[in-house]
Amino acid sequence: MQAELDAQGWAMLPELLEETECDALAALYGPTDIFRSHVVMARHGFGKGEYRYFAYPLPPLVQALRTALYPRLAPIANRWHQRMGMDARFPDDHADFLSHCHDAGQRRPTPLLLRYGAGDYNCLHQDLYGAHVFPLQIAVLLSRPGTDFTGGEFVLTEQRPRMQSRAEVVPLDKGDAVIFAVNARPRAGTRGDHRAMLRHGVSTVRSGHRHTLGIIFHDAA
């Protein structure tokens, strides 16, 4: 996972969740008070489809994933920041990082559930919610491609300084996760490291329904 992240700025985590866990998470989607807000993407020009940010306390599985994945990523995040000449460093424990976010006024939870139907899509974007940014995030596909939906591929683009963008499609199956750079990643070049900028999005869903769980490690202002 670490070698792939360093080489391409993203890596797959196959079979992160069981089928039943995916179904249970997708079934949470709806107008209940386990969510703090509801975003209809077309209203903001973000695409078409909708999502809801979880409220605190997060559902136990989401909380457990966020807490358990963070310490595996923090050393990579620290190495990336060093290579990119960025000052921020990340503690080993997610609770410690969150208290820095909270002290800086970034107090609102960012894990989210997304829901797409036929014709929906998610424009290329970056999930930045304030000055504190943990440079890696995770998305888990909760639906089965080819069965629950068609189209709707997870897309990443990378832009190097003064160069054209390159796109990759991440071949996720139900329960698979992708770890990817939130904004910049270090890229080794002939004259040392430089920053490449990543964006992510979802191509148009052709049929059916597609659900995703997003885990972002910084909280929002």
Ligand SMILES: O=C(O)CCC(=O)C(=O)O
């Ligand atoms: O639905 C997707 O696969 C993308 C979700 C997303 O933008 C995110 O998790 O930040």
Ligand SMILES: [Fe+2]
């Ligand atoms: Fe996103």
